[in-house]
Amino acid sequence: MDIQAELIEMIDDLFMEDITDIxxxxxxxxxxxxSMGTVELIVAMEEKFGIKVPVSELGRDDWNTGNKIVAGIKGLKNA
Amino acid sequence: MLKRLALIFGPVIAAVVLVLAVLFVGPFDKHKHNLATEEQAAVSLSPTVFRQAHLKQMALSDEDHRFVPFFGSSEWNRMDAFHPAILARAYHRDYQPFLLGQKGAEALTQYFGMQQISKEMHHKKAVFFVSPQWFTKADQQGAAFQFYFSKSQALAFLKNQTGTYADRYAAKRLLKTYPNVPYRDLIQKVADGQKLSTLDLQYVKLTQTVHDNEDAYFSRYDIGDNLKNRVIPKVKELPQPYNAEQLDAKAVALGESQTRNNKFGILDNFFTNRIGRTFPALRNAQAHFDYTQSAEYSDFQLDLDQLAKTHTNAIFVIPPVNSKWAKYTGLNQGMYQAAVRKIKYQLTSQGFNNVLDLSRRGNEPFFMEDTIHLGWRGWLAFDHGVAPFLEHEQPAPTYHLNNHFISQDWNNFDPINNDVTTFK
Amino acid sequence: MMQGLIQWLQSLPNWQPYGEPKYFAFLLAFLIPIVVAMFFGRRLKIYQSLVSLGFIVVMYTGASYHQLFALVAYVIWQTIIVFAYHAYRKKYDTFPIFAGAVFLAILPLIFVKVTPAINDGNMSLLGFLGISYLTFRSVAMIMEMRDGVLTEIKLSTFLRFMLFMPTISSGPIDRYRRFEEDYDNVPTREEYLDLLEKAVWYLMLGFFYKYVLAYFFGTILLAPLKVDALAQGGFMNWPTVGVMYAYGFDLFFDFAGYSLFAVAISYLMGIKIPMNFNQPFKAASIKDFWNRWHISLSFWFRDFVFMRLVFVLVKNKIFKNRNVTSGVAYILNMLIMGFWHGVTWYYISYGLLHGIAMVLNDAWLRKKKKVNKERRLAGKGPLPSNKWTTALGIIVTFQFVMFSFLLFSGFLNQLWFHNIK
Structure with missing residues (x-):
């Protein structure tokens, strides 16, 4: 499963929302x-992808859409 | 680019120009006399009217209607039917009192109030109600003084002062009574005997312009409704035409009907609300009162100095206390008379010869409205003395001031055990 | 020498930021060179620092000269902590040292806030106007360094950031990285003209808010209402309801007016400080309200208190139920904010009340989501959401907020416990 699919599943699990089309x-x-959901997502991502996403990194300007989050995860995984 | 800058700053510049115009030009009617406003201000007793200059100046400079400054304190608020403002109105006297001073106002307050109207007082008459109760040993209370003091008074003082002995003393007293006074630095200079620089005076003048305009815009909105509610209705109660006997009978009748709940001849309301439950505790409570030695004597000299400076012909009224009440509270009448002697000596030895001394009449029935304030027949007695002085031509007074009245020597002079005329 | 300095400071006039028209006249006159230079694409760093310093000094002159010493001591203290932690964090990353640094950074603030509560209302000597807002800035820096997002700091920029004159006394609370980026770059002429235009508008609006509306509500309306309310006394009376609304509006217009001034002056200096208010009385829910009211503070608490609390709670799986987690975090977050305002029963209950309101707000949102899902499955449309429901939300939120401000004002404290008639 690629990162995008995993993220979509994660968000569906956590928040009961399907973001496939958005x-x-x-x-x-x-x-x-x-803000609550953000932290839950961070914790879930940390567990799932083995990355460390600092709370202050997840700004509302650059981590605010599905695609931006996917890009962010990729960036951190490769770092 | 320039267009954009103009769009951004154009409105700001326009606004600044407008604000400056409003501040420096003032209201269009600022030099106009408005009789209705003047009459209301004259009896309003509002702190704004006292603090600010505009309404006082407007009324006192009115050439078509003669307003006379009545300096005093809480007695002006005793507005029964025989109050000077009501008598003047009812009998169409050629003057109307402009009441200046309320509860807590004393000589220093009056001094700074006079600064604002020095031009208007020039070669005019005035009434000065001087209460021996001002002359307490404890100094004038800062809070009361500060309540009636204003920037406008400070500026007027700075502009008028010429560095005389009295000016310096006034500045010192001001700094002592109001340590954080506006324009402290300039007042300190006067107290230290330094001359204000041209720049200082320019600053005073500029600030005064702005203040005066602000005053002219706003003080008209705080003149209360004493005229409508407390003066005009009582004017209608008085007999027409003027008849001294009828007036006296009416004063007795009114006094009788309003002093039923106590044996002191005190207004029922006052006795119930102001004395009330403290009555038993007041027995002999004033035995230690002493008006004979006080810093107020020097402050009072400042008032006299100012009156002399403006060549004002003033009549001084000295009230009594309610004798029956004084007996109950233990106020020493010998001490009271000694204070009156001291005040009178300070007046007459310097050429202030118009003194209406009512101080021994506190035992006449319905003379006092409460414990220390004139009412009914007391106001009529006041009128008998004051009205002729104001209505008839008086010889110009010659004042010869003695700066020694501004001194600890005089403040502490004991008029009980010494002959006041020995003080030089 | 020291005595001479104190005397000199005492003799200087004291000018509170944006306190009177004269202040603006002088401030704007001193800003003219900065504005002109900025227009031509240059930042006068030294001149700007000197002017800022001058205006900071006159905030603490006269009778409050000792605050200037407290400020200097405080800035030295914070500089040592921030730079020591920065040096440490380059090599290591441990929790105890991080927690210790945060604790030391807020220690002066704790002293200042607790002293009046335990010392008969006397102010701590460590206190000075603006201490909380400076603390917010330095604590955020330590947290961002721990997170690894703030890696490079410069002493000169740090001092300028901490002592940024337009916002020193009461915010808005800026972030170091944002500030540094603005400070090191000069806006293009187009951008700067936009900033100028906004600055002029904010200044004018600020005058209207602070000197007209706040004066009206705070002085003309509020004072007589308080007198009436105290005269009637008792547990609750009608004038107290008047006090509630008058105080609420006074608080808003006074603080929003001040914030507009701070933002406008920052813009003139080419620093795009964040806005503090966004029509808060239009908020349709309490969560919405905190996105509109004292924004820089509520976002600071969101980022550095709430989210960190949630992180710890979720990571360590303290509570099984996520709703309990968020509820506990909301209440703790708001309680801390209450304590920050001051250690008095009314500030703390104000915080608690808002915490509870956030929990209820959240519960309602979940309920709505669930109901809508069921309705969708049942083939029905969602619950109504239109201008009427929004209006209802606004009205309810407004009343709640006004009531919480009455608590915040401390007036109930006076009415109930210190009413000397």
């Missing part, structure tokens, strides 16, 4: 993510 939509504006 990968470029702002997840905060859509009401899917809030």
């Amino acid at each position: 990968m470029d939509e702002d997840l905060y504006n859509a009401g899917i993510l809030d």
